[in-house]
Structure formats: C-alpha cells, structure tokens
Amino acid sequence: MTTTRPTPPAPARLALRRVLASQAMLTAGTLLVVMALFTALFPGKFATLYNIQTLMVDYSGIVLLGVGLTFIMTSARFDLSVGAVLVFSCVLGTKAMGALGGADGGWGAVLIGLAVCLGTGLLAGLVNGFLIVKARVPSIIVTLGTLSVAQGAAYVLTGGVDLYAVPKVMLDHIGQGKVLGLPVPIVVAALAVAIGSFVLSQTRFGQYTCATGSNAEAARRAGINIDRVAITLYLISGAGAGLAGFMSLARYGSTTLAAHQNDNLTALLGVVLGGTSLFGGTGTVVGTAVGVFIPGVLSNGLVMMQVLPYWQYIIVGIVLIAVVYIDLVKRRGRTEGG
Amino acid sequence: MSAPPLLETRGITKRYGHVEALRGADFTVYPGEVVALLGDNGAGKSTLVKAITGTIQPDEGQILFEGQPVQMTSPLDARTLGIETVFQDLALVPDMDPSGNLFLGREILRPGLLGRLGMLDRRAMHERTVEAFTRLGVNIQDAQAKVIGMSGGQRQGVAVARAMVWASKMVLMDEPTAALGVVQSRHVNDLILRVRDQGVAVVLVSHNMQHVFEVADRIEVLRLGKRVAARRKADTSIEEVVADMTGLSVTGAA
Incomplete structure (x- = not known):
C-alpha cells in the first residue's frame, strides 16, 4: 500500500508488535510447528503439493463457514446452524438443478443452483437474525433451533436418501476446476x-460489529442501529453457509446429508483458535482461515500415523475448551488490571 | 446572567406508573457556564438528564434550546443540537482504541471509492484523537491501545474528550467523579474548566458537594421532581444547598 503521508514511526512499531503478539500469530506458529512435525515424521508424504492442496480443498468449505462465524462471534453471538443450513441449501440447490436437466444441465442451471443455495442461506440468516433481534431469544437457542429445523427439512425433502442431480459442468469446472493453476474451491475460500x-x-460495518460485541449499549447510544447490524451479520453467516453448500455440491456431486455434522464445530474451533474472542469485541478473519487448518492438519497427520481418524473429534473438543479457557483467563487479567 | 438561556426546560413531568419522577421541573443552562444539577437520590436528576438527552420523552412540559422549542426523540436529536453526554458508565467500547471510541457512529471514511465501500480513514481519526487529547490535556501514552487496558482516569479522559470533540454548545456529565480517586477527580475538574473556557456550557450532575463547589458557576437543586433553588455559587454555601436538597433547615442538615 502506498500513501503520500509519512507514517509516524512509533505507532507503526507498536502496531507491528501488537500483530506479532496476537493470537493469530500464535495460531500460525502452532500450525507451522505441527506441519514441521508431520513433515519430519513423514518425509515425502505430508509436505507434498498434492497432500497440502487436497487438505486445503477439503477445508475450504469450513473456511467459508468460519468467515461468517467470525463476524457472528465478534458481535458476541453464536451461529450453530451453519452446518445444517449448508446441507439444507445443498438439498434445495440439487432439487432446482435436478429440475433444470440434472447431470446434463448447463451453466444456466448452475447459476440457478448457486442462487438457490445462496438464497437458502440468506433466508436462514434472516430468520436467525430476526428471531434474535425482535423476539430477543438468545442466539445460541435460536440457531440450535434452526439447526434442527434445517437438518430435519433436509431429511424430509430427500427421505434421507442423497440426491445426485448435479450438472457435470459444475463438477468439472468448479469442483475439480482450476483458476491460474489453483483449485477453484481454494480460490473461492481465499x-x-x-x-x-x-x-x-x-x-x-466491521467497526460496528466489534462495537456491538464489546459494548452493545455504548454502540446504541452512539446512534448505531444495532438490530440492523445483527441481522446483517446473520445474513453474512447464512450466505457463507449457502456458498459452502454450493461448493460442497460442486466437489462431491451429492447432497452429502450425513457428511457435514462436524463442520460447524470445526469452524467454531478455527474461529476461536484464530483469535476471535468467544466474548465478542475482537476477531480476525485471517486468523480464522489459519485456525481452521489446525484441526485439518491434525486429522491429516493422524491418518498418516495410522491412528483412527476419529481421535480428531476428541482432540477438537478438548482443544476448544482449552482455548476458550485461556481466552477467559486473559480477559479476566486485563479487566482486573485496569 | 443577562444572556438568554442556552437551554431551558419548563414544567417537565414524567410519570412511571404511579410514580411521578418529575413534577413540573424547570432547569436553565446559560451559554458557557458550568451549572450543577443537584438533588438527593430520587429527586429526579437522572430522569431530567434523560429528557434533555432524548433518551426518554416527557409526559408534559417543554424544552427550549436557544429560545426555540425542540423535540428530543432520540439521543441523535440532542447531538444534532450540539449537546453531548458523558454517561455515568462512560459508554465506551472496551475492545476499541480511543480513536475508535471518539469516532464511534461518526467514523471518518477514506475519500473516493474506498470510502464508498465503507473503508475507514484510521489515520485521520487517530490524528484528530491525538490532537484532541493534547488540546484537552488528556494524558494517554499509547493512543492505539485498547480502552480495556486503561485506568479509570484514562477512560474518563477518553469519554470526556469524545464529548468535547463533538459538543459545540453543551456537555452533560452524569456523576463524572463517582468512580474516581482524589487526583483523578481534580483532573476532571480541570477538564470541565477547559471545556467551559472554550465557550461550551457544562451541566454537572453530581452528589459530590466539594466537587460542585470547586467548579460550578451556578447550582440548581431538584427536590421531589421540582426545582427548589437556583443559586449562584458566589452567593451561597454548602449548608444552604444541602438545606435546599433535603428540605430541612440549615441547622438540621449535617
């Protein structure tokens, strides 16, 4: 970035120090250490372009969920529904594209499918946001409810049997496609x-997101329409889930009804590992993108160590609680020191 | 005071169910003065402050600003008139730095396309914040540190500076020294006088008689939802004001 005005040196150096000391840097460091460990343990196997790229493609959908969740959690709320909304948008998207030629459908069908997936996500976000803001039901309960509704609806509409009516062009050019040599799912997530x-x-808007998460009453008194901010945040999160649903269809060619049950939790862990406080007020999207890959690399490495991959869920759960505990202790220290 | 009042409330009444918090309260602020609004607990001070800042709407009565009747339907109306409030809880965002707080809801955006995308001009906001701190003598070493790590006095400084930067006519301070130590309270006094010296009126809502007598030019007293006294500091004493507040005779007030 070039600017004409000179940067005062002291604040710049302070800002740099702050970045280096941030949770995101700690997470990136942890990620590098874990990756170095696996590289040393499995020379020529872990640190290959193919393995890393596959890993990134596998986790690109979780990154999309994580971006939305970062906004939600920075505003001191939750969204537990994104995993179920992802699957629900897959179902509606496949239904729409199935009616427009299924596997033989053209780009028109793909675009409609994208619109339906995004629309489903936005609608879910609107319902979540509206209930949280107007009915004043806590976000954790509202989104737990919409999780159940979206999941149930996905099963009701399919009878529990996966649908496969995804256009071939979408599988070839989006799911398996490349842009500038990079897989499309990675480009979309980036x-x-x-x-x-x-x-x-x-x-x-980012400023308002932090303010509502840090001190909603102060934001309201500053003239910020905090209800509108909250609804917009759930629209963002819903759109992320819808887009992740579309990308999942492009990759797997199936509604993958049972495959995304842990996505929400993994995304949440990524957000928290990335330095977004569970208590709102601060969050970084880049941190989330880094944080999401920690469970990813772990499960990848566990598979190589021939440990049952199910161990990753146990590890994810424990790490989640530990990271939140550390965040809590840090917060307590700062407020009491003031 | 011969100048026409800056702000005047006339016969403000506010009922909460059966409780009459204000029963025809009058209150006057002259331009560029420090006026203390005093009253015992439940006298109606905070209700009157809320009416002036547009946080609540009175049931009856009138608010005149520069001689014109005004409707205060939200805190934004008060702001538009050049009235800023330092709330008792300071209403700061702890996870933001001082400039984020100073410009909360009134951010400066980048010029051109980036600004239209909503991009903040952090440098401009930071520079104006540092400039305001210097002008007001607010001592904050690291203006990019989050408020959460600051002392009570520094937070007070940020909140007062925010009100100062935006208030063109009047600053309302609700119990500004309630949470502060002696040294910090003295610093708030300095700030109040500096604000007044820039021609901005200050309304000081306080329990702290010592504090009021140090900085106020005039004192108005509420009792049971009505104004019972309006005195110039030079012509009164703590005992007399306490008597006004309690309704007891001077000898009975201790």
Missing part, C-alpha cells in the same frame, strides 16, 4: 477470506 477480512478490519 476470496471470501480477503473480502471478509477487509470488511471486518477496515470498514465502518
């Missing part, structure tokens, strides 16, 4: 991270 990061850290 774009989402870039845009999300810009909005949360550089814009007025």
